[in-house]
Amino acid sequence: MNETIPWQFEETKDSVIGMPSEGAVSLYTDVLWCHDIASRRESYKAGFNILFFSMNGMPVAQILFSPITFITSLARWVAMHTSKIPVWPADIEAQCKIDDFDPYLRDASRNPPGIPMTYIRE
Numbered sequence: 851m852n853e854t855i856p857w858q859f860e861e862t863k864d865s866v867i868g869m870p871s872e873g874a875v876s877l878y879t880d881v882l883w884c885h886d887i888a889s890r891r892e893s894y895k896a897g898f899n900i901l902f903f904s905m906n907g908m909p910v911a912q913i914l915f916s917p918i919t920f921i922t923s924l925a926r927w928v929a930m931h932t933s934k935i936p937v938w939p940a941d942i943e944a945q946c947k948i949d950d951f952d953p954y955l956r957d958a959s960r961n962p963p964g965i966p967m968t969y970i971r972e
Contacts, residue, residue: 878953878954878956881956882962883961883962884956884957884958884960884961885900885958886958886961887958888957888958889935890935891930891931891935892926892930894923894927897923897926897927897930898919898920898923901919901922901923901926902916902919902923
């Protein structure tokens with residue numbers, strides 16, 4: 851049996867449960883890469899890659915689930931292109947301005963080089 855899924859679940863559960871007690875440091879170190887969709891729509895290729903590589907390290911599952919991944923990618927593409935890009939009102943943006951030098955700021959502009967899947971940024 852593949853132990854990858856239970857391990858990933860445990861890591862995610864620990865991050866969510868540990869966040870209130872450990873603070874932002876624990877979450878900041880767990881998030882390595884952010885999807886670049888803050889101000890634009892996701893491309894079909896980027897969405898497909900996210901779905902396909904969510905089973906990274908499990909090539910048999912990738913092959914077996916590829917028809918489902920393809921259908922899901924079409925639904926994801928339709929959802930992305932029929933939805934509005936969320937925008938906060940200007941007064942809320944002004945109240946919640948994040949300092950450029952915030953040590954815990956994590957967004958796509960700060961994705962480190964060499965992280966897998968950074969090539970899907972278009």
